[in-house]
Each structure stands twice: as structure tokens, then as C-alpha cells.
Amino acid sequence: MHLSTTRESMEFDVVIIGAGPAGLSAAIRLKQLNPTLSVVILEKGAEVGAHILSGAIIDPIGIDTLFPNWRKEEDHPFKTAVTQEHFLILGEKRAWKIPNMLIPGVMSNRGNFVVSLGGVCRWLAQKAERLGVEIYPGFAGIKMLYNAVGAVAGVATGDMGVRKDGSHGLNYTPGIELMGKYVLIGEGACGSLAKELIAHYALDRKSCPQKYGIGIKELWEVDPVRHRSGLILHSVGWPLDKRTTGGSFLYHMKNNKVSVGFVVHLDYRNPYLSPFEEFQRFKTHPTIRNVFIGAKRIAYGARALTEGGWQSVPKLVFPGGALVGCAAGFMNVPRIKGVHNAILSGITAGEHIALAIASGRAHDEIIGIEDSWRMGPIGRDLLPVRNLKPLWTKYGTKFGVILGGFDMWCHQLSGFSLFGTMQHKKTDAVMLDPSFMHDPIKYPSPDNILTFDRLSSIYLSGTHHRDDEPSHLLLKDKELQEKSELGVYSGPSTRYCPAAVYEWIEDGNSRRYVINAQNCIHCKTCDIKDPNKNIEWIPPEGRGGPLYFDM
């Protein structure tokens, strides 16, 4: 981490990290309530939306709360309503459609919209700037700053122009300190500052460990005759084996675009598994592949999502701020939706902080944020589905989905769950089995029409890091990596990373671990899944990373 000793410092009322739906909504609410507040947002991507990747189908409950009149506006991004939905269970050659009447109400997508979340964030950012929020893309928050009594007082940005060896380049520019009465962390899943804060204040003392999935996504421009605006499709089952859970999404957006992606739950056991290859295989299923005839792939990316839900949400508040959105983990897993809750949590945090500042407070714990979420709309969204993920993990796809569905029905009809609240016991990292317990998986070669390899894929993500900057992927113990990651687990990082960053290269008799950090697309999977927690992801120099345009 590169922190200069002499940094300029600037004062704001509220400092927000991350221009995702959570951070932007918090900023907007703050300025709606009190236009005189100074609110600043730091975003590590080169522009708002550059690091945003989602499905996405949005439940408008959040946006309705933030802008009750948005439907009357012309330039809003919610132009494609969901018109038709299918839920499929896939076998290798066949597909079974679950009748919509069997699907619990909470899972229905009626009234929702198919969007690019990047586009939604750009729209929100414009609104925020019109209200006077200052947004600075290209700057990552890299370290929390604490005051003398141990409360959060601000955030430091990273230095720029540092060379690989740590020395200062000719254009070296020190980072600065952004001080705020309150700091909100809206970094999304597995945020690096959120991690620091959760550890520092033991915010997860009373919650289950957070669980994650990796979502890999492609955007396609399809043949107009195969396009059905508003049609959405989800599947579980093939190509994953019985014990590996996850599923696909395929959304028909406007302008002949199709968003297709695959989520693999990161508690998978087989170290030979490659989420990327599973996704490529999924597209070849007989009921899926036809959409892509004559189509062209135009974008690629990946991002982790939180899956722990209700049980894994840590304490949200700490002295001087709060976690919002998926940095706290408000994702609803069976619905694969987190945006609505990210927006709602941003709004709640904004409201409580505006009040606190109005009454002259600063740097304290705003307990109202903590106390309100479980009883409010976010809690009502997450509580009924809280057992699906644990059941799925425990019983595999077939029984897990059936039991989970049954449990959601029970909750819908009686308000209670059959299973109480099931706990997540282990982190995803420790779920990996040693490789001797599994056989290597032989994945088919790409045809470069429908299926691809990782290198040609990351090319489409536009990812970039300055050649000479220090690696932002820290390997804590080199020997351990060779002894365990390679020796015991046969190098899972060479497979779980969707950007082919990690390689074990044969060098005569020994093996060398190569980290191609410049290819990283900031999905955070390595930080989550390395079996020894030996890899740490820290924010690279601002602007580095993918350049998503419509993800």
C-alpha cells in the first residue's frame, strides 16, 4: 500500500466510497434533505459505471423511494419491462420448465425492469451532480483514517506514479486525505475498506461468515429475429455437477442486446472447477444456444456477489460511519437481486446521517441505521429467503431448490419458516477439497463463435493497469502458495480467476507462480476463494481496472 507521509487534507460533511447504486443513493438522499451539505464520492473506476457489473433486473422499490416521480421523466434508464419469465432446470440435453404458478411470489419479476446497471449508475450520478454532489472517478479510497478516540475521521486516497519497486516515478503525485463527519462505505461485494473496518471494529462478531458467488457475464448483440425484449430466463443444474451450486441468467434487453451470465457459488469443493468454463459450456445447451446464432459478443466481465443474506449481514455502523449496499451484503440470492436493497440502504443511511449532522453530531455511531434495517423493507425482502442458500449448500441443487422453494412458500403462507434460521458455518475459502479427492475436469475447447478462452474475453473488458505500477494482488506467503495452493489443491487460482491472472509455470524442475496483475478485472474472487487466504486484493492506482460500458 502506498501512502505518502505528507498529504493534503480536505474537509467534507460526508465522504462516500464507491459510485454504485448504494453510494449514489446515499449521496442523493443527503442532498435532497439538506442541499448545503458537502458530499463527496470517490470511485476507483475511470468513470462512473466503468467497474459496475450486474445482471440486471431491477425491482423498482428502491428507485420509487428515491425519486417517486421518475416514471414521468424522459431520460430514465428503465425502458424495458420484464414481459415474460422462465425458470429452467437443465439436464445435459434437456430442460424442464418450472410452471410459473409453482414459483413463490417473492421470486416473481412482474413489474421489474431489465437494465444495464452501469447505465443506471450514470443516470444516478447525473442526478447527484445536479444536486451538488461532487463525484471523483479515478480515485480509490485505500485506507481508513481514525481520530484520537478511535472513530473514523476520513479516508486516504492512494499515491499515483509509484513504480513497481516502490520508488517514486517522475510524475509521482501523493494521495490526499478526505475528512468527513461521517464516512459511508459503498464498495460493493468484498470491499477492501469494508474488510478493514469489519476487522477493526469486529463488526461480524454476531453474524455468520459472509458467503459469495462469482458472476461471469457477457453482452451479446443478437439477430433481431431471435430477440424478445423483456424476456428473461433463469436456470439451475447443468453444466454444474450435483454438489456444485449456481445458475444462469439470460436477459433480453433493448436494442437486440442480450445479457447472459453464470453464477457459481464460491463454496464449491472441486479445485479443478473453472467457473469461466462452466459458463462457456452453459451457452452450448440445446435450449440456450439458438439465441446466439448469428450473434456477436460485445462485452465481457465478472464480479463477485454476496450470498450470505440475512444471517451474514455484519453490524452496519461504526463510530463515524456505516456500510451500505453489498459492502454489507444485502443481496437476495434466490432473486439474484441486490440493487433495490443497495438503494434502500443508501437512502436509510442518508436520512439518518442528515439528521445526525443537523443536530450537530459527528464521528459517532448512528445506531438508528443498525436498528431499522431488519424491520424495514430490506429485512422483509431478505428474511423469507434466508434458508435457501444454506439448504442449497447442504442438499445440492435438486433437493436444495425443492426444499428452498417449499420453505419460501411456507413463509409466504404462514409467515414462518420450517427450518428456523439456518446458519452458514464456514467461509468459502475453507470449502475447497484437496485435489486428490477429485478428478480433473476436461472442458471442451472454445469454438470462438459461441465459446471463447479467457484471454480473448478479457480483451473485451477493456481492463488496463499502468505497466510499471506495483502489483495490487498481494501474496502474503510465497512458500505457502507453492506448498498448499499448488501442492495440495493443484492451483485453483489458475481456474477460478476469470481473467487468467494466475499461472503456475514450469521452470525446469520447479514451478513459478506468475501474477499477471495488469489483467485483473476487480472481481475479488481470489481474495475470497484462495484456500489459505493468502492473496489479498488491494485497490490499484485509480482508473486501473475494467472499462465496462454497459454491464
Next chain:
Amino acid sequence: MKDAKQQTMEQKWQGDMKIIVGVKRVVDYNVKVRVKSDGSGIELTNVKMSMNPFDEIALEEAIRLREKGVATEVVAISIGSAISQETLRTALAMGADRAILVVDKRVLEPLEVAIVFRELVKVEAPNLVIFGKQAIDDDSNQTGQMLAGLLGWGQAAFASAMNVKNGEAIVEREVDAGVQTIAVRLPAVITADLRLNEPRYASLPNIMQARRKIIEEKTLSELGITYKPHIKVLKIEEPEARQPGIRVNSVAELVKRLRQEKNLL
């Protein structure tokens, strides 16, 4: 021995030397550009735009000349729609003293850009104009040369090092045979090559300040320019996709396959 004329020139340059830098908003160099499905142009919706990297280098050089005390004022100028203000804000954050936006939504061809700058030169009376050697979107590599021609000024294209002294710019240019060093009398037009310098970062405090600065605006009609385009873009096509490579196990196999399958060697 310097003659009298040269000495007064030198004093003049020392007194006030103004530099104009042309900065263009282009698709960011990390973006994988895509041709629109109807072939009418490049897909620009939601695509990240940035200052043309060669213009960044040109601007950096101008700012350094001011920091060295050689120049007194750096004016960044862009032609484009209102959104090009972003590019000019970056220029201000890097250290330009003033910024001018010539508001025009069309895509201008190099000669028209050169004419716009000729008119601005009349108004601003700079001693030096620096451009990037080319914009990475259309790769024309013409504007600097055309402006020098229109003004009857000296020019040094593809500068990889430069210095201003005694009313002259000493410029190194990378040419096929090595490095050529030339001297051009000011006023002159210089275009910046990649190796001229490594542009600075716009720091966060400077970006914040730049947001509060005023950007002057002008239109082509204010400058008295009417122009009939000479170039029409007929079609834009993507290059043919590269064939995927194959992996061979030995040199012998490589040679064999090149012979048999590609009829090479």
C-alpha cells in the same frame, strides 16, 4: 555574438510567451472500439472518452515550459460539443491557465480544425502552438502541419525532445535513420510524439479547483468561418477477426505444419 534583433526577440520571449495547445476528446485508448452494426461509424454510446494521449503530452510540455519560466501562459483549446468541457477541465487540472471551447457538434476534418486554430491564433497571438502528432481516433496526423502551412510558420512534427531558447525551438525528432535535431524560429507549430514526456497526473485537489474555473466559449460563426467539407466517410468496417492460434509441441512439428498446411518454408 547575438545580433541586436535576436536580442530583442529573446527579451520579447522572456517577457511573455504564450502557448496554445490543442486538446481533443477521443475514445479512451483502453476501449475496444466497436463499429456500429449499420457500419455508419463507431459505437460511442456510454463509451469512455478521454483527452487524446498525444495532446496530453503536448499539454504537459507546454506546462513544463511555463514552469521553467520560458512560457508565461498556456491556453488549452478544444473543438467539440458541450461535453468536451470535461477534456478542458482535465487540461485545467493538469495546469493550463485558460481553456477555450469552440462549440461544434460535427466531426471536423483536419483542414477545418487547422482553419479554426488559424483564426484563434489571430485572436490569441501565441508564440507557439503545440498539438499531439495525431488523434488516436482518426489518426489523421495533419492538423499541425496544415496550421503551420496556413500561417506560414515553421513547424517541427513528431517532437521527442524540445527546448526553447533565443526565440527558437530546438526539437529532436525520431526519424527512420535515428534522431534528427532541428531548430525552428518562433512562432512555430510543434507536434508531440510519444516519447516527448510522461504527462503528470491531475491531482484530486487540482481537479476540484478546475471544476470551479470558467471555460470560455466561441462558435465558428463568431470566428467568421464557413467551410465546405472535402472528405466524406463512405463506410467503416472492422478488421477481419484474427484466426485463433494453435499450440505445437516441438519445433519439428512447427516446421512440418508450416510446410504442409501453409505451404511456407
